[in-house]
Amino acid sequence: MHNSVVIDHLCRVEGHGGITVNIKDGRVEQVNVDIFEGSRFFEPLIIGRHYDEIPPILSRICAICSAVHTITSLMAIEDAFGVKITPQTTLLRDLLIQGGNIESHALHLFCLAVPDYLGYTGAISLAADQPELVKMGLDLKKLGNTIQEAIGGRAVHPVNAVIGGFGRLPDKEMLFDLKEQLKKGLQQASATIDLMATLKIPNFPESPTVYAALESIDVKFNFFGDRIILSTGDSIDISKYKEVCNEKVVLHSHAKHSQFKNKPFMVGSLARIMLNGHRLTGEAKKAMKKLGLNSSSQNVLYNNLAQAVELVYAIERSLEIIEQLLKHGIKDERPTEVKVKAGKGTAACEAPRGMLFHSYAFDNKGNLTNADVITPTAQNLANMEKDLRVSVERLINESKESLSDKLEMVARAYDPCISCSVHLVELNSK
Template structure:
């Protein structure tokens, strides 16, 4: 009988050990998960700082999600001061976020998921047998970086996106060049869908899920929205995010858990598609059908397939945005003027891994007094635990050598910020 399974993560932050699953009598007794995120975790870095210093610091929480952190941070500051940005700024910001989505999904699929599903120990091992496919994955990641570099001024950690607008605007020639690269990227993303469609998705972690994602009033699928929609039918304003993400201390875990009505919920690509599938169009809609995704899926291993669909979507939407910008012509706008006032604002964006919230309070001089950043990984923890419990119950008779990698697949499907960590698995027998 398996007594303890430790999914260690190699983490430089001392005292944070990853995920440990303890099993007793064939059932999960406890799941301990350590992540260095949570309510107000990042607050000490920014408290007392001026409003325009916050985004350049907090965008660095994650290099892969820096575009989403940038957008959420800027929106939180703007909402606190009552600033409304232009439609051009909204489009450029959206394009920046799509660059991040393309980069992140390509990296996750080709460097972590596809090696997992094809039984390769790493992307390097996969590349020795399938170099063309891995190179294509890296080119897709590069496309995401190029979008961020063109719009944000740097491949990661944008310098152009500022409060109220953009410091430096892309030229028509740059946008046309980007559009050409997106054409090639679309073909590559469709090949990716082909690849993912050939992967066998096991069902050992299937169990009912509650999904949550941002919802917009627009007709199209979007990574932005003023409301939070849940698969239960509930809808909330984003300013109410704390009620959804209210984190509770649970006796069997080190980490606090986000729960809705005392039930875990999932955010991320699969949640977005489950809640907004009818809004997909074009090749992304076809890809969704090809990969068998629907709102009824209760298997988080399909989150990988959902990322492949979103890869197509983000490339198609990026092309649409460029067309809109070119049709309207790039206006040489200056960022909106900032008039500081005491207030609180929330910014929310669908980051690659799920809904990301930034919430700040400022005094009348524009000094930050409180900050709260809730990442998708923090919201997903309780659902990861639920899926690990179900998986262990379904796989308990398997030898530890095959059980541990399957549990890693479950964790990795969520694309958590600790995914780099779940390479080492230790299983102890009594």
């Protein structure tokens, strides 16, 4: 019987975190996800900055999620100043976000998560034995980056998306080219679904879970929304996001924890599929059924399956957007002018790892007076501790090494983005 299990450094996740489990007399006393990524104090650093400097700075919270941080930041500023954007800008932003989803999900599935199920230490050792499989993953990842480069101007920390629109618009040839690459990508995403269907997913972390996601703004599955819905049946306007992500400071973590009505909840691919999956169409709908996600699941490891379904969705959605852009022709629109006024603005998007909130206040000169950013990984930490506890209780008789590996698998299933979680929000000037 173990007294404690300590994982100093979680590998194959972004950032610096660990897990500490304390066991006494065969009972689990405490399970902590330790977050020791250093604090960069983004929010206090940007107070007083002019509004147009905010998105490029806050995009740097995280490299993998930089596109969706940028878009959410732009939307919160536009909400504060009442800036209206055109349907073309909405479509291009959606396309940029889908590029981010394809890149992020392909990276997580092929390089970080799937090696666990196949018994490898990572994509590097997997590539030595199964180069074709890793190559397919890298091709998909590259597809996501190609979209982010074409629309956002850079694969990490996009430069082209600005308040009110885009700096430079893509041309027709670029869109035709993307379309061809996406068609090939759709075949590879289908092959990914076939691969995922063969994996044996263990059920040791299974436990009752509350899911939360944005309610798709469209009748179809979507990454934008004005309301937060939960599997408890609650529905809350995004302006009241703090009621859901009640953040509190915990001593073992540089990231704060979220709880809804004193209960942890989960955000991310699995939450979206559970809450909005019935809105999927096309190949993504078929993929959801094939992977058994059409009935409810309480096992976080299924998040990897949900990511595969969303990989198919993101490619189909990108193709759909490009069709629409080509049909109407790219209009030579300049970014909408901003009329600065004092005010507050809040926006939310579904990032690859779940709901992301940016909320700002500005004075009448357009200088930032207040900022709050809540990232999906911060929201998931409390739920991750719950799943780790259940897993330890079930696996307490296993060897320390096997237990550690399985706990890492649970943490990894959330696709945690630790840099993001230590963004250090909450600056309420009183």
